Amino acid sequence: MSQDFLLPDLGEGIHEAEIIAIKVKVGQSVKEDDILFEVETDKAVVEVPSPFTGTVEAIHVKEGETAKTGCNMITIGSGSGDAKAPAKEEKKAEKVADTKTQILTPVGKASEANGGNGKTAPAPTAAPAQTAANSQSPAHHVNRDIPVPAAPAVRALARELKVDLYDVRPSGPHGRVMKEDVRSYAAGALESRVGSGSGSGSSSAVATSLRPAQPAISLHDKYGGGDDKADKTSGGSSMPSMQSTPSNLPDFSKQGEVERVPLRSIRKKIAQAMMKSWTTIPHVTTFDEADITGLNATLKSAEKSFAEKTGSRLTLTAVVIKAVVSALQKYPQFNSSLDDEKSEIIFKKYYNIGIAVATEKGLIVPVIHNADQKSLTQIAIELQDIANKTRAGKVELEKLQGGTFTITNIGAIGGTNMSPMINHPECAILGMARGADKPIVRNGNIEIGTILPLALSFDHRLADGAEAAYFVRHIINHLEHPLNFILEN
Amino acid sequence: MPRKPIEITEKIEYLSILDENANVDTKLEPKLDNDTLKKMYRFMLLGRRTDERMLKMQRTGRLGTFPQASGHEAVSIGSVSAIEKSDWHIPAYRELAGMLYRGWSLEKIILYWNGYEEGAVPPKGVNDLPYCVPVASQLLHAAGVGMAMNIKGDKKVALTYFGDGSSSEGDFHEALNFASVFKAPVIFVCQNNQYAISVPLSKQMNCKTLAQRAVAYGMPGIKVDGNDVLAMYVATKEAVDRAKAGGGPTLIEGLTYRFTPHTTADDPKRYRSEEESKEWFGKEPLTRFAKYLQNKGVMTAKDLEEMEAEVDAEIRAGIERSETLSKSEELMNPLAMFDHLYSTETEHLKEQKEELRQYLEHKKKGKKQQNHTAHPEVSSAK
Ligand SMILES: Cc1ncc(C[n+]2csc(CCOP(=O)(O)OP(=O)(O)O)c2C)c(N)n1
Ligand SMILES: [Mg+2]
Numbered sequence: 116m117s118q119d120f121l122l123p124d125l126g127e128g129i130h131e132a133e134i135i136a137i138k139v140k141v142g143q144s145v146k147e148d149d150i151l152f153e154v155e156t157d158k159a160v161v162e163v164p165s166p167f168t169g170t171v172e173a174i175h176v177k178e179g180e181t182a183k184t185g186c187n188m189i190t191i192g193s194g195s196g197d198a199k200a201p202a203k204e205e206k207k208a209e210k211v212a213d214t215k216t217q218i219l220t221p222v223g224k225a226s227e228a229n230g231g232n233g234k235t236a237p238a239p240t241a242a243p244a245q246t247a248a249n250s251q252s253p254a255h256h257v258n259r260d261i262p263v264p265a266a267p268a269v270r271a272l273a274r275e276l277k278v279d280l281y282d283v284r285p286s287g288p289h290g291r292v293m294k295e296d297v298r299s300y301a302a303g304a305l306e307s308r309v310g311s312g313s314g315s316g317s318s319s320a321v322a323t324s325l326r327p328a329q330p331a332i333s334l335h336d337k338y339g340g341g342d343d344k345a346d347k348t349s350g351g352s353s354m355p356s357m358q359s360t361p362s363n364l365p366d367f368s369k370q371g372e373v374e375r376v377p378l379r380s381i382r383k384k385i386a387q388a389m390m391k392s393w394t395t396i397p398h399v400t401t402f403d404e405a406d407i408t409g410l411n412a413t414l415k416s417a418e419k420s421f422a423e424k425t426g427s428r429l430t431l432t433a434v435v436i437k438a439v440v441s442a443l444q445k446y447p448q449f450n451s452s453l454d455d456e457k458s459e460i461i462f463k464k465y466y467n468i469g470i471a472v473a474t475e476k477g478l479i480v481p482v483i484h485n486a487d488q489k490s491l492t493q494i495a496i497e498l499q500d501i502a503n504k505t506r507a508g509k510v511e512l513e514k515l516q517g518g519t520f521t522i523t524n525i526g527a528i529g530g531t532n533m534s535p536m537i538n539h540p541e542c543a544i545l546g547m548a549r550g551a552d553k554p555i556v557r558n559g560n561i562e563i564g565t566i567l568p569l570a571l572s573f574d575h576r577l578a579d580g581a582e583a584a585y586f587v588r589h590i591i592n593h594l595e596h597p598l599n600f601i602l603e604n
Numbered sequence: 605m606p607r608k609p610i611e612i613t614e615k616i617e618y619l620s621i622l623d624e625n626a627n628v629d630t631k632l633e634p635k636l637d638n639d640t641l642k643k644m645y646r647f648m649l650l651g652r653r654t655d656e657r658m659l660k661m662q663r664t665g666r667l668g669t670f671p672q673a674s675g676h677e678a679v680s681i682g683s684v685s686a687i688e689k690s691d692w693h694i695p696a697y698r699e700l701a702g703m704l705y706r707g708w709s710l711e712k713i714i715l716y717w718n719g720y721e722e723g724a725v726p727p728k729g730v731n732d733l734p735y736c737v738p739v740a741s742q743l744l745h746a747a748g749v750g751m752a753m754n755i756k757g758d759k760k761v762a763l764t765y766f767g768d769g770s771s772s773e774g775d776f777h778e779a780l781n782f783a784s785v786f787k788a789p790v791i792f793v794c795q796n797n798q799y800a801i802s803v804p805l806s807k808q809m810n811c812k813t814l815a816q817r818a819v820a821y822g823m824p825g826i827k828v829d830g831n832d833v834l835a836m837y838v839a840t841k842e843a844v845d846r847a848k849a850g851g852g853p854t855l856i857e858g859l860t861y862r863f864t865p866h867t868t869a870d871d872p873k874r875y876r877s878e879e880e881s882k883e884w885f886g887k888e889p890l891t892r893f894a895k896y897l898q899n900k901g902v903m904t905a906k907d908l909e910e911m912e913a914e915v916d917a918e919i920r921a922g923i924e925r926s927e928t929l930s931k932s933e934e935l936m937n938p939l940a941m942f943d944h945l946y947s948t949e950t951e952h953l954k955e956q957k958e959e960l961r962q963y964l965e966h967k968k969k970g971k972k973q974q975n976h977t978a979h980p981e982v983s984s985a986k
Binding site: 120121122123124125126127129148158159160161162163164165166 | 665869
């Protein structure tokens, strides 16, 4: 007979532990009290002894992994002496997924509203793109009359990270919000900060692949963020106001019908991030144009074979990423951040390029890491992959972190140019508007060419206008004369 | 109207009889018969081994969090062996050895730390209170017990325990003051293990000794080598005799060390150095007492070995009983928790019991219907 040993609560209310060391091997015989594991909890590093005598049949965890309490750690067969053959098929233990469920993703279907006599929001006609992972997650807490169950340490953390507990999707028992819920919410929300906001702030898109047709989505779904069901339950009029002070806005409802929706989730984070960027970074924008007639033709000619070979599209944005990396290497101030407190400029020696992606809930910026070490082909493939995943709400948390420079492309929609807003704490952001055929002068003749308007917004504390102009010129030189990419190396 | 010193006559003494190398001061050595000495050692050993076994149980999910007691055996046994069964024993939470000595069964202790209130029912034939976790609150209970005995004319003492950290609680000062003012027969024993979780003694008080606090309340105080079971016995016996003769309370400070984390959820490496722990381990209470017993011819090495085996078997049997009990219908019934506080059921407890009964029934039904209402269960539990 074999017995499983499940990770117990090793402290007071400990719910997970990191496996520091595994002291036994499959096939080894162990006696009761022999040390099996060394694990580290929030509180202490402890040794876990064997409760059974027998032979180790299977070990279900690896060193370095984090196991939740109740997770099957090891299977020990009764010690009848004859060592059994090493593990059959190792059962996969329930572990804390290394890829944490993305909290930014649009949530599953609108389910039945439960209770709440307030007016309900317009019916969610089409279900937005959803992920399996998220459709099972419990709703977050919406009723602000009831405190969110969370331990004091979790509340302190939330205060520190400026996270509203009502926004967080709980993973603990009975809807309890845990520390990592707060952390991943904060991490996701922070990294979703956006680089671009032209006018209405909702018009950025990435042009790497065709933008999916905008599905019908209610105001609540779009701006309410988080969880459809949750938003519905608290209903229109009972929605608590975000501000504690009464706003001095006119009464719009006198003019006609209005609907009030709480500012929440991604929309709220975007609002906060934009406010921070706009109020703490002195922005300057420089505009220029690239003649991409030749590049466009080259891309077109390669389109088919590239797609056949890789399953991805070779896009202008991918080439721009390469050109930007080259410009960043030449003008490192655009890859820096300012440490105001220490009066230091932090030059980053890595090149992680963020790409603004429009999703139904708002703008999210996934990052292509170490773009300098990747080929154009790799970048094109990765770009399409993360853009798709981001739209589907499936992008991994790590892919939303660590950007050093952002590119935003509204070209698929239009725009003769724009003035993008910096993705704080980066130094600069490059905006791409619509590349369109225009009359241009070449060698004294008026010809038709494809012109790509570019705009670079930068932090004037870190760089000056002339450098910015050189920076953009460098990019343009590469786009207009792709031979430069080769000559560089 | 001159300015002149006020004589404070009390002196604080330090008492040590059996040192860490098992050298004994024969002038101070108590006259205890062999059986008593053996019994004292046996319960120190039983306490130590139970503590160790309980840690293993906790680490494998068979026991809840508990405060470990290894290192505190001499303070506990030295003092508890100086009182009678009819005296009162009012522990804090590191008196495992003393409680076993008083007749608390192993299964009760294990049940207690597994959250069963049945584990808090004192054994028959002794005047004991259960474990007390709210620090220093037991000192007030003890002061009250002592005052009550004075009123009733009972010639008994109350022996109670607390930690060094607990001495910073208001309860400690109130208890000592009341006991002293009313000459209550209480012996306050401090398990001075030099830490309150991670707070060292130097952050706890700015005095030479803890025992000198007795002076302020007008009672005798003494500091004792808390790893020396004989010294603890002698100091306690003196205090007991004094109290029974109407001399009021005594404060005894037993200087010791906890060889373990504060509780199973603590990591002492974060606040104590390895050298310090090592040094104190050299002053460990069982080793020197075992040597003393051998030197005195009370026990042989073989006796000691046999006792180890006996104790081990006893612990295993106790654990088994506790694990059988904890699965029994009677103990699994949460309604029983209302039954132990008062001898007759009070109105408000009756009400609460009924409410819980209804809730449990409701839950049972809910489970059957696979009822997945969106409301979290807590809402109906109030
Ligand atoms: C009234 C109260 N406050 C806080 C606690 C949490 N607590 C448990 S043990 C402890 C430290 C006690 O230190 P000490 O009195 O030196 O006893 P030791 O644990 O060292 O034996 C604290 C603060 C408690 N149990 N009760
Ligand atoms: Mg202490």
